[in-house]
Structures are given as structure tokens and as C-alpha cells.
Amino acid sequence: MSLIVQKFGGTSVGTIERIEQVADKVARFRGDGHSVVVVVSAMSGETNRLIALAHEIQDRPVPRELDVLVSTGEQVTTALLSMALNKRGVKAKSYNGSQVRILTDDAHTKARIRDIDDERLHADLDEGYVVVVAGFQGVDEQGNITTLGRGGSDTTAVALAAALKADECQIYTDVDGVYTTDPRVVDGARRLDRITFEEMLEMASMGSKVLQIRAVEFAGKYNVPLRVLHSFKEGPGTLIALEDSSQMETPTIAGIAFNRDEAKLTVVGVPDMPGIAHRILGPIGDANIEVDVIVQNVADDKTTDFTFTVARGDLNRAQDVLKQVAEDINARDVRSDSKIAKVSVVGVGMRSHAGVASQAFAALAEVGINIQMITTSEIKISVIIEEKFLELAVRALHSSFGLDKEPQDETPA
Known part of the structure; x- marks a missing residue:
């Protein structure tokens, strides 16, 4: 039988009733003969409650002590789930990150996993125990409790x-798999049976919230097959794995992702000379502001308009930085637009199919949507458009690439 790692998020273990339901599910897997390790998050809302308590004491809590505090949320869930399993006659043991020895660096509140001591886990599994591990946390070389930051429980499970x-x-969550796009935007959105690590990474980075980027990166690096499943509904979910060259069904496009959290900045009248991009983006990077799409156009008068996007929450800080930059480089103006969105067409099939870009641009043109910026990778085409046209764009692209239909067998006759 298989060795399976199962991860349940905060919503899945948000109440005692739901913890009992999770215990039923885990017990069924154990009853079928599988070895099971369960990773759990804190009960929904618990981490936020603990952080709020910390801020009542300090405006800026000491990171080491904040990690000690918030790590208790997951420990509560591990103990409760282990009790529920034992009540069902399933041998279970709970562990926090330091007991398993999930070794991390010492970057409190955003630690990275370096190593895992799996000896104790293997011993328990060999004795027939279900091992329940606290997600989101580890321990550094000095024995200090650390936490892994947003999406940490997913990362723990994959590691x-x-x-x-x-x-x-x-990965058990409140959706039954990965969809071709958000079903709340497109009625015909279809659950994917399978998607590659590369596609899922692009979908996650472009705005899909099903899985955290760090977890997908980790899974791809170590070739860990991931499956996204609904916590309380039966179904096959979506398998995320390496690209399978033997598959007969090879759709060109896997899905349409989108992100509303975008803002655009343009430095107008920039002197066209070597090093100017660094002089603009260097101070932005120094301010710890991440840049996404970049476009530079050169005019006849030897100046350029330099445009890039940032997260909407970083817009005001970025503007403040650029005002000084514009003065230093003798640019004419700094302009901004917070009412934009990014829409992305994602699929590994782009590598072997020509015309994807032209088809996407034609679909947007047909519904009267103007493209402001374009960026591409080997398996992705992203466009920046006005935010008010976002849902129309997603629906148009989803329909144009036939994502509401089951993929056809492309094997030659």
C-alpha cells in the first residue's frame, strides 16, 4: 500500500465537528492499509487571533516571540485530531515542528526548511501509527521555534x-481541484484531472489561490506528486505532477489565471541611455518593492517612457521613490494607474503550438478590450488591461481556447 501525506487547512479543521470529519477520512485511508502522515493548520481564525493578542502588547512584536506564540495554534489542532483518531481505534501520535525536527534557517516569521529528520516518523509509521504533524513551523540550529510564513502548512506537507x-x-481544501479558471467568473470552468508543476506554478503566481507558490516550487524540485482535493466531498481532485509525454490528451492551454492586485507606474520622458533601467528600478528594489511586467518604448526625441507594474498595495511607496528618481534623471513626469488587472493564458502546450498569442489577442479584440502591456514566458502569455474589463477578458479567452470542453485525443490516427 501507499505512503500518503495529507494536509488539512484551517477551514477543514475549523471546528470540533470538522476535526471529527477529518478523523473519519484519515481513518478510512488507514483502514485501507495506507501509511498516513497528516499535516494540519491552526483552526480557522486562530492565527489571526494570536497575532492580534501580540499587537495588543507590542506594535511590532519581537519576531522570535511572535513565532513562539503563533506556533501554538497548530499544536492545538494536532492534539485534537490525534485524540479523535485514537477514539476511533486508530493509533495516532502528534508532533510539533521541533519534535519532528523540521530544521530551518533562523529567519523568524518567514523561515526556510533546510532538513527534516525522518527517523522518528518512519519508526512510528512502521508500528502502524498515523503521525499528525503541526504545519507552518520548525526549529533553527539553536532550538528556537520558527514559522514558515504564508502557505507554510502546504510547504510543510510537501517537504x-x-x-x-x-x-x-x-492537499485538502475548500475546492475540489484546480479549475481552468475561477468558476465564480466563468460558469463553464472545468476541473482539470491533471496539470504540470510548471503550469501550476504559473497559475499560482498569476493569481490562482488554490496552492501557495512555495509549496508548488518545492514539489516540482523534489518531484512530489500533489493532489488537490475537497475536504468533505468525494472526488478524484487534480493531480499536479511532471509533464507526461505518454499522455494522449495534450491540451495547448491549461487555464486562464488573473490578478486584480496590480498597479501601473510610468516614468515619462526618460533619457535613452545605458543604465537608465537600473537607475529607475534599483531604488524600487532597495525599497523592497517587487516589480512584475516591464515595458520600455523609445521615441524619436531620444527619450523613453518606462512602464512597470507593482502590487497595488505598494503603489504609494513606489510613487514616492519614483518622484526622487525622476528628478535625479531629469524625467518629465511620473504617472500611475491603479485600475488595471493582469490576465494570463497558461499551458505547456504552447511549446509545440504556434499562434497562441495571436489567438489570445484576437479574442480580446473581438470584445473590444485594449491591451496595455504584454509579457510572455515559454508557457505563459500575460496582458495588462483595464480592471473593468477583467471578467469579460477571462470569459472571452476561456471560450476562445475551448476550455469549457473536454480535451480531445490528439494522437494521430
């Missing part, structure tokens, strides 16, 4: 699956 060489890492 454990890699260390244990698990057959599959199952």
Missing part, C-alpha cells in the same frame, strides 16, 4: 512527503 519519499501529497 515531509519529499523527505519520506511518499507516493503522494494530498
